Amino acid sequence: MGWTLIAAFFLTLGGPPQQTATTSANAANATCLACHGQEGFKSDSGKNLHVDESHFQKSVHAGLSCTTCHTSITGFPHPAKVEPVNCGMCHSGEASDVTVSVHAKDSPLPCLGCHGNPHAIVPVKDAASPVYPLNVPKTCGTCHGNPELAKKYGLPNVYAMYMDSIHGFALTKDGLLVAATCSSCHGTHKILSHTNPQSRIYRTNIPNTCGTCHAGPKAQYLAGIHGEQMQAGNAKAPVCTDCHTAHQIARVERASWQMKTSATCGNCHKERFTTYLDTFHAQVSALGYIETAHCWNCHGFHDILPASNPKSPVNTANLVKTCGECHPGANRGFVSYQPHADPRNRESYPAMWFTTKFMNLLLLGVLGFFALHTLLWFIRSVGNGRRGGEKQEEVKP
Amino acid sequence: MSAGAGRGELMGQANQEVRYHVRFTLGQRYLHGVLMTTFIGLALTGLPLRFSHSPWALSFARTVGGFTAILFFHKFCAVLLTTAFFIHLGDVFFRGVVKREKGVFWGPNSLVPRGKDFVDLYQHVRWFLWLGPRPKFDRFSYWEKFDYWAVFWGMAIIGISGYVMWFSSFFGRFIPGKWLNVALLLHGEEALLAVWFIFAIHFFNTHLRPESFPMDMVIFTGKETEEEFRKKRAVEHQRLLEKGQFETTAVVPPLWLKNFARIIGSVVILTGFVLLVLTLVAFFRS
Numbered sequence: 001m002g003w004t005l006i007a008a009f010f011l012t013l014g015g016p017p018q019q020t021a022t023t024s025a026n027a028a029n030a031t032c033l034a035c036h037g038q039e040g041f042k043s044d045s046g047k048n049l050h051v052d053e054s055h056f057q058k059s060v061h062a063g064l065s066c067t068t069c070h071t072s073i074t075g076f077p078h079p080a081k082v083e084p085v086n087c088g089m090c091h092s093g094e095a096s097d098v099t100v101s102v103h104a105k106d107s108p109l110p111c112l113g114c115h116g117n118p119h120a121i122v123p124v125k126d127a128a129s130p131v132y133p134l135n136v137p138k139t140c141g142t143c144h145g146n147p148e149l150a151k152k153y154g155l156p157n158v159y160a161m162y163m164d165s166i167h168g169f170a171l172t173k174d175g176l177l178v179a180a181t182c183s184s185c186h187g188t189h190k191i192l193s194h195t196n197p198q199s200r201i202y203r204t205n206i207p208n209t210c211g212t213c214h215a216g217p218k219a220q221y222l223a224g225i226h227g228e229q230m231q232a233g234n235a236k237a238p239v240c241t242d243c244h245t246a247h248q249i250a251r252v253e254r255a256s257w258q259m260k261t262s263a264t265c266g267n268c269h270k271e272r273f274t275t276y277l278d279t280f281h282a283q284v285s286a287l288g289y290i291e292t293a294h295c296w297n298c299h300g301f302h303d304i305l306p307a308s309n310p311k312s313p314v315n316t317a318n319l320v321k322t323c324g325e326c327h328p329g330a331n332r333g334f335v336s337y338q339p340h341a342d343p344r345n346r347e348s349y350p351a352m353w354f355t356t357k358f359m360n361l362l363l364l365g366v367l368g369f370f371a372l373h374t375l376l377w378f379i380r381s382v383g384n385g386r387r388g389g390e391k392q393e394e395v396k397p
Numbered sequence: 398m399s400a401g402a403g404r405g406e407l408m409g410q411a412n413q414e415v416r417y418h419v420r421f422t423l424g425q426r427y428l429h430g431v432l433m434t435t436f437i438g439l440a441l442t443g444l445p446l447r448f449s450h451s452p453w454a455l456s457f458a459r460t461v462g463g464f465t466a467i468l469f470f471h472k473f474c475a476v477l478l479t480t481a482f483f484i485h486l487g488d489v490f491f492r493g494v495v496k497r498e499k500g501v502f503w504g505p506n507s508l509v510p511r512g513k514d515f516v517d518l519y520q521h522v523r524w525f526l527w528l529g530p531r532p533k534f535d536r537f538s539y540w541e542k543f544d545y546w547a548v549f550w551g552m553a554i555i556g557i558s559g560y561v562m563w564f565s566s567f568f569g570r571f572i573p574g575k576w577l578n579v580a581l582l583l584h585g586e587e588a589l590l591a592v593w594f595i596f597a598i599h600f601f602n603t604h605l606r607p608e609s610f611p612m613d614m615v616i617f618t619g620k621e622t623e624e625e626f627r628k629k630r631a632v633e634h635q636r637l638l639e640k641g642q643f644e645t646t647a648v649v650p651p652l653w654l655k656n657f658a659r660i661i662g663s664v665v666i667l668t669g670f671v672l673l674v675l676t677l678v679a680f681f682r683s
Contacts, residue, residue: 277450279578279581280446280562280581282449283446283447283449284446284449284464285449286449286450286454286455287445287446287449287454287455287458287463287464287467288455288458288459288463288464289458289463289464289465327565327566328566329566329567329569330566330569331566331569331570332569333569333570333571333572333573333574334565334566334568334569334570334574334577335569335574336573336574336575337565337569337574337575337577337578338574338575338578341575341578343582349575349578351575351576351578351579352575352578352579352582355579355582355583355586356582356586359582359583359586359587359590360586362586362590363586363589363590363593366547366590366594367590367593367594367597367598370594370597370598371597371598373522373525373540373598374597374598374601374602376522376525376526377521377525377601377602377606378601378606378607379525380524380525380526380527381606381607381608382607383527
């Protein structure tokens with residue numbers, strides 16, 4: 001009987017019992033909401049000053065009073081100049097991170113660009129939050145998917161690239177919370193330029209950044225020659241993004257990706273790539289046939305090792321096994337095939353050099369002789385017909 | 398009266414006027430037919446590989462069903478051509494060695510070059526330059542013999558290198574692997590020579606030159622008119638007359654055969670020209 005009465009008392013106050021602690025703030029806020037709670041409430045300059053109380057009550061800041069953030073307002077009438085809200089009063093760590101980030105100068109309130117309506121901020125784990133993992137690309141894309149803004153800041157239009165990538169598909173199509181979003185690689189509040197050595201996407205930090213999720217490939221990469229060179233400070237050593245790209249990372253099983261990748265290796269290994277192009281493997285590949293040898297079929301990928309290393313698949317001792325993966329019955333003689341033979345290099349590939357020279361001479365000789373023969377014949381035949389005097393001995397069938 | 402009667406009348410007239418000399422046996426015509434068809438097939442499926450970085454190569458590959466299909470057709474044609482080649486070799490061996498038929502390896506009816514061929518070439522070139530009369534040719538002219546031996550040489554080089562690559566693991570037991578590199582190089586370059594030679598030189602010398610334009614039907618019908626034979630191969634004609642061996646027939650090559658030959662011939666010549674232009678452009682661009 002008594003409990004029912006107490007419950008009825010609280011219900012008339014308009015709130016459930018657990019909100020007792022916030023009632024004082026709510027009471028103070030009620031004064032503000034008397035004006036700001038009205039829909040369509042605007043300043044003289046037309047700025048929207050309306051605060052939706054129902055959203056605010058559901059937000060993470062529901063327990064705070066208006067003046068906790070709007071510190072320059074102490075009563076009514078308000079001062080002529082209202083100071084902007086400083087989120088850093090409470091969120092000092094995040095605020096100092098943003099201050100050093102690329103977004104520091106974006107606007108007086110860089111927080112809201114990502115976190116949205118300040119009176120309706122919900123926890124990151126809430127699916128309605130603009131910074132909930134599944135919503136992050138769309139939130140960042142508001143600016144980074146805008147071609148004009150991209151142009152203004154000289155940035156690539158990365159949003160579309162990301163959305164078509166394996167990460168984008170995993171996030172949008174499969175709804176995987178573990179899929180990499182913008183912030184997985186770039187960080188959240190302390191986003192730094194890729195030229196900043198502290199940045200998560202600074203060249204030499206990239207293997208660690210990708211390795212946060214891709215621990216296996218990271219370990220393989222660091223064991224291979226590329227990783228070794230990178231750690232030794234070789235600026236030319238490739239990192240993850242040199243082969244996989246940054247935003248448009250494709251599924252490596254896709255033929256469209258595999259088709260392009262030998263050329264990617266060729267960006268650095270120019271001579272090796274050119275000589276590969278002369279081989280049957282490359283010819284077949286160019287016709288759209290994927291089941292032929294591309295760079296990685298023989299050399300491996302993350303843990304590429306020099307041929308001199310006994311662990312390398314292209315080490316002489318391992319060739320029968322490596323070639324045998326596609327060519328059953330491969331043997332010692334067969335694997336002395338030269339997958340990078342250069343017919344222009346007489347020293348290293350004399351057989352190829354001589355064959356090329358011989359064939360060139362043969363083609364030039366035979367075709368040159370008969371081209372001249374045919375041309376003269378044709379001219380003579382036509383001339384004969386025109387002159388008429390010297391009758392053509394042969395007749396048309 | 399009726400259309401049928403009218404046609405019969407015309408054919409009767411033709412029979413009275415025109416007599417034919419038989420130049421090629423049915424077997425020889427079939428041999429050329431197989432050679433021509435498989436050669437076009439091999440060229441169509443091989444050249445996209447030789448020029449695999451040309452846009453037309455990729456389009457062709459996609460159209461016919463990718464490299465797997467290309468390779469299948471290429472090997473299929475190769476086996477047919479090899480079979481025909483060995484049947485021909487067997488035939489020549491049987492006639493020349495087993496039956497000891499005369500004139501297979503030497504003489505005017507043989508394809509083996511002899512002194513007259515070089516004289517003919519010299520005189521023919523003199524004729525080209527308005528320096529002398531046109532030489533008279535025997536059963537096989539020097540350029541026809543060259544055609545024949547060019548195919549022979551090509552069959553050996555392209556055939557052997559092709560089979561070495563086809564069964565590369567097997568051949569790897571006997572030959573060093575770097576010969577496989579040479580095999581592809583030889584195969585591609587020799588094929589290019591064959592294709593350009595056939596599509597430019599053979600087509601002109603045999604079919605497109607003004608005396609035979611647009612095509613010489615004799616390889617398809619086996620027959621040429623007495624007059625054509627006399628003009629084109631005066632020496633052979635004279636010899637047959639002297640020996641009393643000149644036989645002619647009044648049987649006209651059937652119209653269906655001529656039309657069949659015209660259609661097939663046109664398709665092959667057109668295909669050849671397209672391939673000739675595409676490969677020349679691709680070759681000089683690279």
